[in-house]
Amino acid sequence: MDKPKLKLNGKEYNPKRPTMKVWRAIAEHDSADTDNMTIKDILVNRVEILSLIYGIEANKIEDSIDVSDILPAYNAAAKWVLSLVFERLDKIPNAEAGADGV
Numbered sequence: 001m002d003k004p005k006l007k008l009n010g011k012e013y014n015p016k017r018p019t020m021k022v023w024r025a026i027a028e029h030d031s032a033d034t035d036n037m038t039i040k041d042i043l044v045n046r047v048e049i050l051s052l053i054y055g056i057e058a059n060k061i062e063d064s065i066d067v068s069d070i071l072p073a074y075n076a077a078a079k080w081v082l083s084l085v086f087e088r089l090d091k092i093p094n095a096e097a098g099a100d101g102v
Helices: 020-030 039-054 058-064 067-084
Strands: 006-008 011-013
Touching (some): 006 058, 006 067, 020 039, 020 067
Antiparallel strands (some): 006 011
């Protein structure tokens, strides 16, 4: 999967190689009970995660991103981070074996 780009004020930013902290932030956010969160809390949390992914201060993102671009930017970046979890799986010995080890 290609790295997602974040456009702010005409400048494109590439994500940094994610750490476990970034993955955990995404996992916690995506498993949160959003029924009990306001849209403000959801958007602020997603901007904070974008800040971790791209290494840009959250307030710079908030000041520069169109509100309608937050959800698509988060979804693309989170999907990319989650895709990396299994990127080296094919390098494990016997990766071709089935789930039952055969």
